[in-house]
Each structure stands twice: as C-alpha cells, then as structure tokens.
Amino acid sequence: MSRVDECLTYFQAALVIDPTYTDAHFNLGIAYQDKHQYKEALKCYENAFKLDPDFGDAKVAMDHMKGVVEQRKERKEGRKREKKEGRTAGKENKARGGEVAAPGGKSGEVEEVVQRGVFGLLTGN
Numbered sequence: 001m002s003r004v005d006e007c008l009t010y011f012q013a014a015l016v017i018d019p020t021y022t023d024a025h026f027n028l029g030i031a032y033q034d035k036h037q038y039k040e041a042l043k044c045y046e047n048a049f050k051l052d053p054d055f056g057d058a059k060v061a062m063d064h065m066k067g068v069v070e071q072r073k074e075r076k077e078g079r080k081r082e083k084k085e086g087r088t089a090g091k092e093n094k095a096r097g098g099e100v101a102a103p104g105g106k107s108g109e110v111e112e113v114v115q116r117g118v119f120g121l122l123t124g125n
Contacts, residue, residue, distance in 0.1 A: 007031045022051045026058050029065070038068050
C-alpha cells in the first residue's frame with residue numbers, strides 16, 4: 001500500500017468518526033488530487049469549504065480543482081468530437097476509394113487530412 005493510499009484510509013476513517021472534521025476533508029482532497037482523482041478531490045475541497053468558509057486554502061484548492069475538472073471535461077469532449085469526425089471522414093473516404101486530395105493537390109492518407117481539418121477547426125487556421 002502506498003503512502004497516499006494509507007493517507008486515504010486514515011482520513012476516511014477520521015471522517016467516519018467526525019464528518020465535520022474540516023482538515024480531514026481537505027487532506028483527503030490532497031490525497032485524491034495526488035492520485036489524479038480530480039472529481040473526488042474537488043468534492044473533498046468543497047466539503048471542507050462548506051464546513052469552514054474562512055478556510056482560505058480550501059477555497060483556493062476548490063477553485064483550482066474546478067478549473068482542472070472543467071479542463072479535463074473539455075479535452076474529453078474534444079477527443080470524442082475528433083474521433084467522431086474521423087469516423088465520418090473515414091466512411092466518406094471508403095465511398096471514394098481510399099484516398100483524398102490533401103491541401104496543395106498532394107495525395108495523402110485520410111487520417112492526415114482529417115487531423116489537419118480538425119486542427120484547423122479547433123485553432124481557426
């Protein structure tokens with residue numbers, strides 16, 4: 001068992017004994033954050049801040065973690081969108097015989113064209 005896992009166990013046990021133990025919520029959030037379990041970390045920081053609105057570190061950690069969770073959500077949605085657009089282009093490409101003309105008149109793989117197109121849509125280029 002790693003040190004972080006030990007911490008999780010102890011802080012969770014502390015919260016069973018006293019669910020209002022603000023520091024346990026906060027430290028549990030740190031442990032979850034260290035394990036890259038950002039949604040769980042956010043919940044813990046929110047709990048700590050709800051219990052003590054003057055707990056500045058909990059507020060800072062909570063705000064930061066909200067940004068991290070939102071950013072990860074946006075990336076995931078972007079990957080889904082890219083994957084979907086890639087599949088759509090692949091189906092169209094099969095109907096045309098396997099290759100499409102890339103910008104500049106050169107022939108290229110469908111995936112390269114799709115990637116350039118998706119990149120252009122995302123970046124405005």
